[in-house]
Amino acid sequence: MKEFQSTRDLQMEEAKKTIPPYMKAISGSLGGTVEACCLQPIDVIKTRLQLDRTGNYRGIVHCGASVSSSEGVRALWKGLTPFATHLTLKYALRMGSNAVLQGAFKDSETGTLSNRGRVLAGFGAGVLEALVIVTPFEVVKIRLQQQRGLSLELLKYKGPVHCAHTIIREEGLLGLWAGAAPTVVRNGTNQAAMFTAKNTFDVILWKKHEGDGKVLQPWQSMISGFLAGTAGPICTGPFDVVKTRLMAQSRDGDDAKYKGMSHAIRTIYAEEGLRALWKGLLPRLMRIPPGQAIMWAVADQITGLYERRYLHPAPL
Incomplete structure (x- = not known):
């Protein structure tokens, strides 16, 4: 009986070992930087497709080829600076805040985290990143990406800083938060699903439990991360389309086509059909x-190296 109690106490102590939020934030920010540099062209194509109301582009390949031929290959990396900065900050906030919220939802005695607590922590992290980082950065990114042409003198926005300054001057500070409502819904749902799915796939595929000291191989992390990142875009497609449309339109007058999230959904459905609410889904699935x-x-x-060095150091 004493041996069973000792084993149980040891398991509880192991469960209470957690990676500090700042390490989660650092790991997320570095991962976001690498991701942005690799996948920016897919994001540009997704944005162009979502803003295409007249059928100029006949799919992903045609869109990418058209942008490259008319604007140069570098145009596929338009908006990289705000995109990379936004991903770095977003992942740092997402991973760090999720770690803090998970700690708050853990059982104080056993150190375990329920599925409900994991979902709530992910949703809270998604809402926070949407309001603090994602919305203003994506407004700037989308305004830059929707511009066509090679001559800098003819473009309304000369760069990310100039774009942000112009939006604030013409539309007010809240112009940087255009499309905030669908972004909050999209990101909250995405992160609730993603963190829960990532943990589930790690356990099912690799028998990896958070804090157990086991370091996954990069290819194992990639498989779990890929699978976890698939469900969100399918579920939140309409909110992403609406977000893009609201962010792309100027708010400096009363002639804005879309008056808000609900009005945008109704208008897009009435004018373009149900499938239009999932425009850009394939490039989203190619990117996310x-x-x-x-x-x-x-x-x-x-985080695995931190676990192995500080939480589960090898015996001397």
């Missing part, structure tokens, strides 16, 4: 799951 695969491959290595 691979992006999560890249991010988790980097993040898991960093």
